[in-house]
Amino acid sequence: xxxxxxxxxxxxxxxxxxxxxxxxxxxxxxxxxxxxxxxxxxxxxxxxxxxxxxxxxxxxxxxxxxxxxxxxxxxxxxxxxxxxxxxxxxxxxxxxxxxxxxxxxxxxxxxxxxxxxxxxxxxxxxxxxxxxxxxxxxxxxxxxxxxxxxxx
Ligand code: SF4
Numbered sequence: 001x002x003x004x005x006x007x008x009x010x011x012x013x014x015x016x017x018x019x020x021x022x023x024x025x026x027x028x029x030x031x032x033x034x035x036x037x038x039x040x041x042x043x044x045x046x047x048x049x050x051x052x053x054x055x056x057x058x059x060x061x062x063x064x065x066x067x068x069x070x071x072x073x074x075x076x077x078x079x080x081x082x083x084x085x086x087x088x089x090x091x092x093x094x095x096x097x098x099x100x101x102x103x104x105x106x107x108x109x110x111x112x113x114x115x116x117x118x119x120x121x122x123x124x125x126x127x128x129x130x131x132x133x134x135x136x137x138x139x140x141x142x143x144x145x146x147x148x149x150x151x152x
Contacts, residue, residue, distance in 0.1 A: 075122070075130055081137040088145070091133065097144035107146060115141035118149040 081088050083095060092105055097113045114120045114131060120139065122129010128138040133147050 072123070075138065078130065078136060078138045080128055081131075081134050081139050081143075085134075085137075087134065091145040091147055093134075093139070093143060093145035095140040095143045097142055100144055105146060107148070108144065112144055112148050112150070113141065114139050114143040114145075114148075116151055117144075118151045119147065 081093065083089070083093060085093075092100075094100060097108075098110075100108045102108050114129070115122065115124075117131070119132045120129055120141070121132065122138070122141060127141055129141060131137075131139040133145065139145075
C-alpha cells in the first residue's frame, strides 16, 4: 500500500514537471543528439571547395615540325624554274627582279628579291635555291614573283 502511494506521488511529480517543461528539455536534447544535424556516423563528404582528383591528362603530341629544307645535295639536283613554266608565268616570276614592271606589278618594290623572301630556303650567297611556292624546283636568288613576302 505504501508503494502504491509512493508511485502515485511520483507520477504526480512527474506530471507536474512535464507541465513545467523540465522533462521536455532533456528529451529535446536527446532528439538533437540523435537527429539529423549530427551526422558523425555518416561518411565524410569532401569539402565543396576541394574538387575531386582528376586523372592527369596525357601529354599532347608534339606539333609536327615544318617541312625541313631540302639537303644541299638534294637541292643541287633540283631543276631550275623556267620563266615560261606555267605556274611561274601565272605568278609573274622572273629571274631578275630589277626587270619587273612596277606598273604591271604594283606590289613590287625595289629591293625585293627571292633571297630576302620568306618563302626562299636557299643558302646565303647561293645563286639558286628552293622556294616553297615552286616545290621541287629552284628559283634564282635575284628573282621575284607576285607572291613575294618579306622575311621577318
Ligand atoms: S615566293 Fe618568294 S622566293 Fe619564291 S619565287 Fe616568289 S619571290 Fe621568289
